[in-house]
Amino acid sequence: MVDLAINVEQVRERVAAACQRAGRTPQDVTIVAVSKTRSPEEMAAAYACGLTHLGENRVEEAEEKIPAVIERLGDGITWHMVGHIQSRKASRVAEFADVIHSLDSVKLAQRLDRAAADAGRVISVLLECNVSGEPSKYGFDAADEDGWSRLVEPVQEIDSCRNLRLCGLMTMAPIADDPETVRPVFRKLRTLRDTLQRNVTGVSLSELSMGMTDDFEVAIEEGATMVRIGRAIFGPATY
Numbered sequence: 001m002v003d004l005a006i007n008v009e010q011v012r013e014r015v016a017a018a019c020q021r022a023g024r025t026p027q028d029v030t031i032v033a034v035s036k037t038r039s040p041e042e043m044a045a046a047y048a049c050g051l052t053h054l055g056e057n058r059v060e061e062a063e064e065k066i067p068a069v070i071e072r073l074g075d076g077i078t079w080h081m082v083g084h085i086q087s088r089k090a091s092r093v094a095e096f097a098d099v100i101h102s103l104d105s106v107k108l109a110q111r112l113d114r115a116a117a118d119a120g121r122v123i124s125v126l127l128e129c130n131v132s133g134e135p136s137k138y139g140f141d142a143a144d145e146d147g148w149s150r151l152v153e154p155v156q157e158i159d160s161c162r163n164l165r166l167c168g169l170m171t172m173a174p175i176a177d178d179p180e181t182v183r184p185v186f187r188k189l190r191t192l193r194d195t196l197q198r199n200v201t202g203v204s205l206s207e208l209s210m211g212m213t214d215d216f217e218v219a220i221e222e223g224a225t226m227v228r229i230g231r232a233i234f235g236p237a238t239y
C-alpha cells in the first residue's frame with residue numbers, strides 16, 4: 001500500500017510553495033482529496049493524515065462508501081461531489097453532499113434545491129464552467145467571453161435557490177503534459193468569476209475550484225481556493 005502520510009505531506013508542501021510564489025496563504029486553499037475508486041480504508045487513512053474534505057465523482061459509489069466511512073470516523077468529514085450529476089439523481093445527492101462542484105444547469109439546481117429543502121439541508125454549490133471549449137467537458141458554456149453576459153441570468157436564478165448556497169465556480173482543465181499550457185484556462189475562470197461577481201447583484205463567488213494532480217500548483221498561482229487531488233494523495237489511478 002502507498003504511504004499516504006508521505007504523499008499528503010508532499011502535497012501540502014507543494015501547496016504551500018505555490019501559495020508562497022503567489023503571495024497567498026495555504027489556509028486559503030482547501031485540499032479536497034478525491035477518493036473515487038478508493039476504499040473506505042484508504043479514505044480513513046487520508047482522514048488520519050488530516051484531510052477532512054473528501055470528494056467523490058459518482059453517485060452510486062458515494063452512496064455506498066460514505067456510510068461506511070461515517071460509521072468508522074464519525075461525521076467530521078465535509079463531503080464534496082465533483083462529478084457530473086444527472087438531474088434525476090439530484091435528490092440522492094442532496095442526501096450526502098455538503099459541497100457540489102459540478103452544478104451545470106438551472107434544472108439541476110432547482111431539483112437539488114427542492115431535495116435539499118426536503119432533507120432540511122443547505123448545500124454549497126459551485127457552478128461548473130467549460131471555459132476551455134472542449135466539447136467533451138460538462139459545464140455552462142463559457143468559452144466565448146462575448147457570451148458571458150448570458151450567464152448572468154442562470155447565476156441569478158441559482159443564487160436565489162434558498163437551500164443552495166452558491167459560492168463560486170469550478171472548471172476542469174484539458175489534460176496536458178505541461179501544466180503551463182493550462183494556465184490560461186485557470187486565469188480565464190478567475191476572470192469569469194470577477195465578471196459575474198461585478199454583474200450579478202448580491203452574489204458571492206469567493207471560491208474557485210480548479211487544479212488536480214497534474215496542475216494544482218499552477219491553479220493555486222491563478223487563484224484556486226479548492227484543489228481536487230486524487231492520484232498525488234492516493235497513488236496512481238486504480239481504474
Ligand SMILES: *Cc1c(COP(=O)(O)O)cnc(C)c1O
Pocket residue numbers: 034036057082083172212213214228229230231232
Ligand atoms: C478524478 C477527479 C479529480 C482528481 O484527479 P487526479 O488527477 O487524480 O488528481 C478531480 N476532479 C474531478 C472532477 C475528478 O473526477
